[in-house]
Amino acid sequence: MKKRTKLGLTLLLFGFAFACKQAEATDNTAEVSADTTAVEKTISSDAAVEKKESNRKFVRTADLKFKVKNVAKSTYAIENIVAKNGGFVTFTDLKSNINEKSETKISQDSTLETTRFTVDNTITLRVPNTQLDTVLKSMVKEVAFLDSRLIKADDVALQLLSNKMAQKRLASHQKRLEKGIDTKGKKLNDINNAEDKVLGRATENDETVLQNLSLEDQVNYSTVTLYLYQRESVLQEIVANEKSINAYRPHIGLQIWDSLKTGWFMFEAIIAFIVQLWAFILLIVFGIVAYRKFVKK
Structure with a gap:
């Protein structure tokens, strides 16, 4: 009987612990979902969303x-x-x-x-x-x-409407000017002035059209x-690291050997230079012999 009671208590405690863990996991999931929802509300915005039946343009x-x-x-x-x-x-x-x-x-x-x-x-x-x-x-x-x-x-709904109305006025004025040129224009100066006005109205009309296109694109x-x-x-x-130039210097024995060779090359160069002066040396020798033989006597 005691064993059955202990077993029942153990199962009851295990079930209670499992239920607590499930509740904690549910709470954590709810917190994460709540945090995500809060960030979404912070970063997004339903403000100024146009309705289908609305005439507003945002x-x-x-x-x-x-x-x-x-x-x-x-x-x-x-x-x-x-x-x-x-x-x-x-x-x-x-x-x-x-x-x-x-x-x-x-x-x-x-x-x-x-x-x-x-x-x-x-x-x-x-x-x-x-x-x-x-x-x-x-x-x-x-x-x-x-x-x-x-x-x-x-x-910008009113601005779009204003541009469209201005566009109509400019187009109408431009037509009247063109008609006046065709029917009443006689003098060259009058025609030139009228053509300038027509060009000015056409330019204003084009600018209005471009402004409307830009606004519609932004909308x-x-x-x-x-x-x-x-x-x-x-x-x-x-x-x-980059090696120092001292790392590439030869050892002392090689430096001495290079110095001996350099000295020998210099000695050979001196001898070759002296040999190149043989004619000048020969004249000096003849001069000394003649001086001793004739001048002293």
């Missing part, structure tokens, strides 16, 4: 600065996200900034080179206006720490500017 821009584990890998991941959502990258500036560099001699022929550097990247990308929030949410897994986030939405494609950085990295590399 130019949406986003500026984000955040820390990542690896700038290069995060850059490639973000570029893939943008491409999958129909966007494109217009600017990227990935670089390593050297903060400190030192050299430590560890042996006669080796040096340890230590480089401390940080990697960052500035990215400008364009994504469809309807996919902006999706792109921002997809980048959440790359964010280790969010420094700042700025999202703007400017309503259709949002501009996102990202600044990515990572913690300081350290690169250590062992490099070979």
Whole structure:
């Protein structure tokens, strides 16, 4: 009876411990999910999302600065996200900034080179206006720490309407000027002045059209500017030392042998030079003999 009681208590304790572990695992999963959801809410934005029946036109821009584990890998991941959502990258500036560099001699022929550097990247990308929030949410897994986030939405519906109305007025005025030139223009000066006015109105009309096209492009494609950085990295590399010129000097025996050969070559050169002066030496000898034989007598 006692054995059965002990066995029952053991099973009861084991079941209680297992239930506690399951509850703890569930809580941890819930915390991770809550953290991810919080980051997604922080980095993304549903503000100024256009409704289908709305006449508003928003130019949406986003500026984000955040820390990542690896700038290069995060850059490639973000570029893939943008491409999958129909966007494109217009600017990227990935670089390593050297903060400190030192050299430590560890042996006669080796040096340890230590480089401390940080990697960052500035990215400008364009994504469809309807996919902006999706792109921002997809980048959440790359964010280790969010420094700042700025999202703007400017309503340009009235500006687009104003440009279209101005375009119609300019086109109408241009037609009236052209008609006046064709029907009433007689003098050359009057025609030239009228043609200049027509050209001016056509130029204004073209500028208005281009402004509208630019605004529509900004409405259709949002501009996102990202600044990515990572913690300081350290690169250590062992490099070979450059040998001193003294390491290539020959030993003393070879130096003495080279000196003897050099001296002998100099001696040979002196003898050869003296032999080249044989005629001058012969004249001196004849002069001495003649002096002793004739002058002294």
